[in-house]
Amino acid sequence: MVRNHVLSKIEAGEWAEGARIPSETQLVDLLGVSRMTVHIALRDLSAEGVLVRRQGAGTFVAPRRSQSTFLELRNIHDEIEARGNRHSTEVLKLETVFCDLALATELNVPPGSAVFHSVLLHRENDRPLQIEDRFVNPRFSPDYLEQDYTRITPNVHLMAAGPLEEVEHVIQAVPADDTTRALLDMATGDPVLLLRRRTWSRGMIASSARLLHPGTRFSLAGRMRVAR
Amino acid sequence: MVRNHVLSKIEAGEWAEGARIPSETQLVDLLGVSRMTVHIALRDLSAEGVLVRRQGAGTFVAPRRSQSTFLELRNIHDEIEARGNRHSTEVLKLETVFCDLALATELNVPPGSAVFHSVLLHRENDRPLQIEDRFVNPRFSPDYLEQDYTRITPNVHLMAAGPLEEVEHVIQAVPADDTTRALLDMATGDPVLLLRRRTWSRGMIASSARLLHPGTRFSLAGRMRVAR
DNA sequence: CGGCAGTAGTTGCATATACAAGTTTATACA
DNA sequence: TGTATAAACTTGTATATGCAACTACTGCCG
Numbered sequence: 001m002v003r004n005h006v007l008s009k010i011e012a013g014e015w016a017e018g019a020r021i022p023s024e025t026q027l028v029d030l031l032g033v034s035r036m037t038v039h040i041a042l043r044d045l046s047a048e049g050v051l052v053r054r055q056g057a058g059t060f061v062a063p064r065r066s067q068s069t070f071l072e073l074r075n076i077h078d079e080i081e082a083r084g085n086r087h088s089t090e091v092l093k094l095e096t097v098f099c100d101l102a103l104a105t106e107l108n109v110p111p112g113s114a115v116f117h118s119v120l121l122h123r124e125n126d127r128p129l130q131i132e133d134r135f136v137n138p139r140f141s142p143d144y145l146e147q148d149y150t151r152i153t154p155n156v157h158l159m160a161a162g163p164l165e166e167v168e169h170v171i172q173a174v175p176a177d178d179t180t181r182a183l184l185d186m187a188t189g190d191p192v193l194l195l196r197r198r199t200w201s202r203g204m205i206a207s208s209a210r211l212l213h214p215g216t217r218f219s220l221a222g223r224m225r226v227a228r
Numbered sequence: 229m230v231r232n233h234v235l236s237k238i239e240a241g242e243w244a245e246g247a248r249i250p251s252e253t254q255l256v257d258l259l260g261v262s263r264m265t266v267h268i269a270l271r272d273l274s275a276e277g278v279l280v281r282r283q284g285a286g287t288f289v290a291p292r293r294s295q296s297t298f299l300e301l302r303n304i305h306d307e308i309e310a311r312g313n314r315h316s317t318e319v320l321k322l323e324t325v326f327c328d329l330a331l332a333t334e335l336n337v338p339p340g341s342a343v344f345h346s347v348l349l350h351r352e353n354d355r356p357l358q359i360e361d362r363f364v365n366p367r368f369s370p371d372y373l374e375q376d377y378t379r380i381t382p383n384v385h386l387m388a389a390g391p392l393e394e395v396e397h398v399i400q401a402v403p404a405d406d407t408t409r410a411l412l413d414m415a416t417g418d419p420v421l422l423l424r425r426r427t428w429s430r431g432m433i434a435s436s437a438r439l440l441h442p443g444t445r446f447s448l449a450g451r452m453r454v455a456r
Numbered sequence: 457c458g459g460c461a462g463t464a465g466t467t468g469c470a471t472a473t474a475c476a477a478g479t480t481t482a483t484a485c486a
Numbered sequence: 487t488g489t490a491t492a493a494a495c496t497t498g499t500a501t502a503t504g505c506a507a508c509t510a511c512t513g514c515c516g
Binding site for chain 1: 268272275333396397398399400401402403417418419420421422441443444446447448449
């Protein structure tokens with residue numbers, strides 16, 4: 001109850017980032033519950049990174065930046081939904097191309113062979129967050145082009161097409177070209193965070209993707225316990 | 229107290245993965261604290277993924293988190309030497325600072341307390357490759373400022389100061405400011421790949437570092453087999 | 457004007473109590 | 487033997503209370 005109240009206030013924008021929220025005793029009067037109940041709820045939200053609490057000073061809305069975990073292979077849909085936001089996809093390209101030498105090497109297929117190519121734009125609450133530029137090995141997923149990617153992500157389809165065996169990630173910071181800047185709604189001079197991801201399945205390279213993110217409002221994050 | 233008891237039991241292997249641990253009331257008798265205290269502690273550990281709780285059934289040790297070799301803690305010296313190149317370090321700053329609110333939050337120490345600060349420039353074959361801007365908790369490593377960082381990296385010193393328990397990584401692409409651009413020998417408009425790394429040891433945040441790399445000639449890469 | 461002490465207000469933490477909700481085990485009965 | 491019921495046990499949640507630790511502010515005094 002306290003939790004929902006706080007989250008909805010933040011969601012609605014009434015309590016902005018960095019703003020101080022009512023004290024525990026004020027929330028007690030407001031919601032008619034005991035202080036411990038309020039305390040536990042705020043404590044949990046603090047542990048989750050939604051709030052920041054400072055003893056003696058007050059409770060504040062934590063600054064939020066879109067984050068993606070790179071340790072797990074979650075698809076962007078789940079990432080966004082997990083943050084309580086709305087995910088939507090726009091299909092920009094869905095085609096067959098014949099690969100040049102570089103692409104052939106990248107996918108480990110013969111040069112000139114046909115491969116599938118898709119370009120999607122993912123939005124978080126209508127704000128563009130990722131361009132997903134993907135090449136897929138047709139031998140791995142022959143029906144890749146027939147899917148409705150406004151409903152499922154390519155990730156989901158590919159995971160269903162075969163067991164994931166190996167993943168390769170390369171992360172880079174690159175300047176934004178004009179097309180990218182326009183699509184991602186970025187300011188001039190802002191950099192792009194580029195995540196290249198190749199996946200192996202059934203002994204072949206199933207897919208190679210370039211995931212482009214606006215550097216100013218996106219970061220990759222991961223936290224792990226070290227082996228004991 | 230309850231927390232440490234549980235963690236040490238798991239650490240020691242007395243409570244194995246998936247095993248059921250004593251009930252709340254049993255821990256009350258065992259440790260001589262109230263049930264609510266036990267409950268809160270177990271609740272937190274459950275939120276952190278260390279335990280799994282099922283109402284009516286009991287509390288169990290959670291299966292360990294999947295470990296990734298991606299972004300393992302190799303220090304930059306080994307990275308460069310592994311490529312057959314020469315590594316050199318220049319010490320730009322080595323000082324004590326009093327932390328403001330943001331830094332205090334980052335390190336989880338009281339605002340205004342003294343922390344150690346170092347800024348190093350790492351070169352690969354005399355070409356700048358990384359600015360290492362690091363804050364260290366003096367409680368964790370009191371003799372941090374007395375080391376010779378042209379001979380060993382801070383990473384090596386910190387690893388020797390205590391067992392690494394947890395690591396947090398955040399990766400961002402950011403524009404380069406003038407100082408950074410000059411130090412890293414970058415062209416105007418080139419982005420910076422920023423890796424923020426926080427490490428936990430002996431129950432506290434030992435260190436928080438900002439590692440800045442020239443985006444055009446640096447990338448983070450990792451490849452991992454997926455667990456089945 | 458600057459520094460100091462006091463004070464009100466805030467979060468942090470532990471306790472004691474009560475009941476709800478879910479699971480497992482034991483028992484009674486057909 | 488199989489099923490239904492009951493009891494015992496476990497975690498989940500909410501409340502009321504007390505005090506410690508810390509912060510920010512006010513006002514006093516030199």
